[in-house]
Amino acid sequence: MDCNHIIITKKMVKIDYFGLTFSAKMEVCEACKAYLWNTDSKEKLNLWLSEQKKTNRDRFVVQASLSNTAKECLDEVSKDYPGIQTSALIRAMTFIFLHFMEKPETAEMFEMVTGSEIYESFAKQEKHIVKIQFSSSGMMDLHSWSKILQIKIPKIVEEAVYRITSFHVESDPKLKAFWETQISPQISLVLKSVA
Numbered sequence: 420m421d422c423n424h425i426i427i428t429k430k431m432v433k434i435d436y437f438g439l440t441f442s443a444k445m446e447v448c449e450a451c452k453a454y455l456w457n458t459d460s461k462e463k464l465n466l467w468l469s470e471q472k473k474t475n476r477d478r479f480v481v482q483a484s485l486s487n488t489a490k491e492c493l494d495e496v497s498k499d500y501p502g503i504q505t506s507a508l509i510r511a512m513t514f515i516f517l518h519f520m521e522k523p524e525t526a527e528m529f530e531m532v533t534g535s536e537i538y539e540s541f542a543k544q545e546k547h548i549v550k551i552q553f554s555s556s557g558m559m560d561l562h563s564w565s566k567i568l569q570i571k572i573p574k575i576v577e578e579a580v581y582r583i584t585s586f587h588v589e590s591d592p593k594l595k596a597f598w599e600t601q602i603s604p605q606i607s608l609v610l611k612s613v614a
């Protein structure tokens with residue numbers, strides 16, 4: 420399936436990013452239709468993104484629907500990080516979730532936690548909409564992950580919160596240890612880096 424992109428033509432392309440259309444003249448492979456990004460088109464994309472961030476702010480807001488208990492769990496977790504807003508915590512959780520999903524050994528832990536009682540309870544409850552603002556690069560990350568995992572962006576955020584808060588309350592020694600040695604320190608790290 421590997422294509423060497425031998426025959427290339429320059430054409431106007433339109434790419435959809437979370438409901439917004441980016442258009443630019445780009446090199447496209449005739450055989451596999453891949454867009455061949457270069458410094459110039461990447462720069463254009465970044466410029467376009469920062470423009471969109473100003474004019475279409477709502478597109479950078481993810482509306483996740485979280486269950487009551489998940490919200491309570493979030494409040495509980497946030498006690499470990501004084502002065503941190505819930506939205507910042509949710510953002511951190513989202514990126515930690517994706518970071519761990521990249522590696523098979525940690526992705527496995529995130530699959531295991533879905534068997535917990537608390538995780539299962541989340542699905543059965545009434546939901547509340549929570550709005551979380553993302554940066555343009557954060558939104559781009561979510562967009563590509565959404566394509567890879569074939570999960571809608573809000574669902575990624577919801578899963579991140581559900582699974583990570585499940586780890587927090589988990590009593591299974593293996594999962595508890597994973598929270599203490601990996602997730603909790605990562606959350607601190609991410610929160611510090613954006614503060």
Ligand SMILES: [Zn+2]
Pocket residue numbers: 422423424425448449450451452453
């Ligand atoms: Zn190609």
